[in-house]
Amino acid sequence: MGLKAKWFKHLLKFKFEAGTSRGVYTEKETYYLKIEDTENPEVFGLGEIAPLQGLSIDHVPNLEEVIHNTCVTFDSLDLEIFPWNLNIILSQLIDDAYPSVKFGFETALLDVMNGGRRIIFENDFSAGKRAIPINGLIWMGSKGFMLQQVEEKLNGEFDTLKLKIGAINFEDELSILAFIREKFSAGQISLRVDANGAFSVAEAALKLARLGTYQLHSIEQPIKAGQPEAMAALIEKSPVPVALDEELIGVSEYVHKMQLLKKIKPQYIILKPTLLGGLQHCREWIEIATRLQIGWWVTSALESNIGLNAIAQFTAEYKNTLPQGLGTGALYHNNVESPLIVENGNLRFDTTKAWDLNAIGL
Structure with a gap:
């Protein structure tokens, strides 16, 4: 399995003015991470990188550059991902200063390891048996x-x-x-x-x-x-x-x-x-x-x-x-x-x- 990472931006539009003590949200930038199996392009994992303005420590001006460079590094390493080495790879690939990036890569990799079905964990909830x-x-x-x-x-x-x-x-x-x-x-x-x-x-x-x-x-x-x-x-x-x-x-x-x-x-x-x-x-x-x-x-x-x-x-x-x-x-x-x-x-x-x-x- 050869894995390659791509990212793209999406602007989410709120249905109403969502008010918090930090201000009012009407829209929100988010980034999707797609990790493909190059041997089987139809199999891909999706993760989301969604820092919050004014709250996330990685809502920074150069975030897109960080995401891009992380994808380039990931591609160059030609990694094989397994449950036992996932956390090791994440800790070495992504600094803790970028928590939303780490979450995006972690969940995209879990998705692709489970066959690219948006099943991150096989459990009673994802099987529809538990609410x-x-x-x-x-x-x-x-x-x-x-x-x-x-x-x-x-x-x-x-x-x-x-x-x-x-x-x-x-x-x-x-x-x-x-x-x-x-x-x-x-x-x-x-x-x-x-x-x-x-x-x-x-x-x-x-x-x-x-x-x-x-x-x-x-x-x-x-x-x-x-x-x-x-x-x-x-x-x-x-x-x-x-x-x-x-x-x-x-x-x-x-x-x-x-x-x-x-x-x-x-x-x-x-x-x-x-x-x-x-x-x-x-x-x-x-x-x-x-x-x-x-x-x-x-x-x-x-x-x-x-x-x-x-x-x-x-x-x-x-x-x-x-x-x-x-x-x-x-x-x-x-x-x-x-x-x-x-x-x-x-x-x-x-x-x-x-x-x-x-x-x-x-």
């Missing part, structure tokens, strides 16, 4: 827009909602939580909120105290990353369980991962393979979190269905019953048509539905 529970994501916007999304998700039979907070008036955000709690108890609807580091250290404790009255499942990243002492002190007294998200970005060494979680002692961590350097890095985080009795779930990071498919199949390798953050497949007008379906608050893989790669010219 993954997911949270319904409520994007930031006006109070009316957010309430509209809440109603839609509740009608879609989601039993876990995640609200982006920190950009509009805090009182309006609390009123949305109150609206949900007036209709549904914590036993009926689980509520997560994601501040994306929007709270200052000075105000965080007071805001968490007020949020605590709504029986929340958790809050993601209440203060900005890089303040471990402040985060640890906040978590120690918080009435709301805290999940680390941005705090994990850029931490690639196993020993540093262990030190971070031991120091901060969060209740949960959020794993985004594109931002953390791929699936192997996520495995390390899961192993450490499990050892320290810290909960975890996996979240997509605005990838198209190519990246989402790989992340979902990876997630299904574990028997984690917490709702995952994998409901982003319907965000774009020009997404890749895939077998991924959101139904009754779950993500499932419909084996009767074919992939349609026309949207990306394949």
Whole structure:
């Protein structure tokens, strides 16, 4: 099997203005990586390189040059890839400074090793026998827009909602939580909120105290990353369980991962393979979190269905019953048509539905 890598750019168009505390998304650049078997060109693996502006450490001006040069190096090495040497090759081919590139190559290679069928892992999910529970994501916007999304998700039979907070008036955000709690108890609807580091250290404790009255499942990243002492002190007294998200970005060494979680002692961590350097890095985080009795779930990071498919199949390798953050497949007008379906608050893989790669010219 002779393998060659090609890449190309695709501009994803949002169906609505997707608001976060870091700004509003209307479109998103992504890159697809195609790894072909030169002896059988019909067999190819697809990976997605999709860094997030303002968040990914590799959203840099020369990223396209990095992708191109990595493909050239990969081609020149004439490698043979096996499950046992995949992580060795990735660690030597791609620097940890480019986590989204590593994720793209890792998943494309797993795909081609499995016959180029968009099957990254053979498991109950990819066989269509098991669905993954997911949270319904409520994007930031006006109070009316957010309430509209809440109603839609509740009608879609989601039993876990995640609200982006920190950009509009805090009182309006609390009123949305109150609206949900007036209709549904914590036993009926689980509520997560994601501040994306929007709270200052000075105000965080007071805001968490007020949020605590709504029986929340958790809050993601209440203060900005890089303040471990402040985060640890906040978590120690918080009435709301805290999940680390941005705090994990850029931490690639196993020993540093262990030190971070031991120091901060969060209740949960959020794993985004594109931002953390791929699936192997996520495995390390899961192993450490499990050892320290810290909960975890996996979240997509605005990838198209190519990246989402790989992340979902990876997630299904574990028997984690917490709702995952994998409901982003319907965000774009020009997404890749895939077998991924959101139904009754779950993500499932419909084996009767074919992939349609026309949207990306394949």
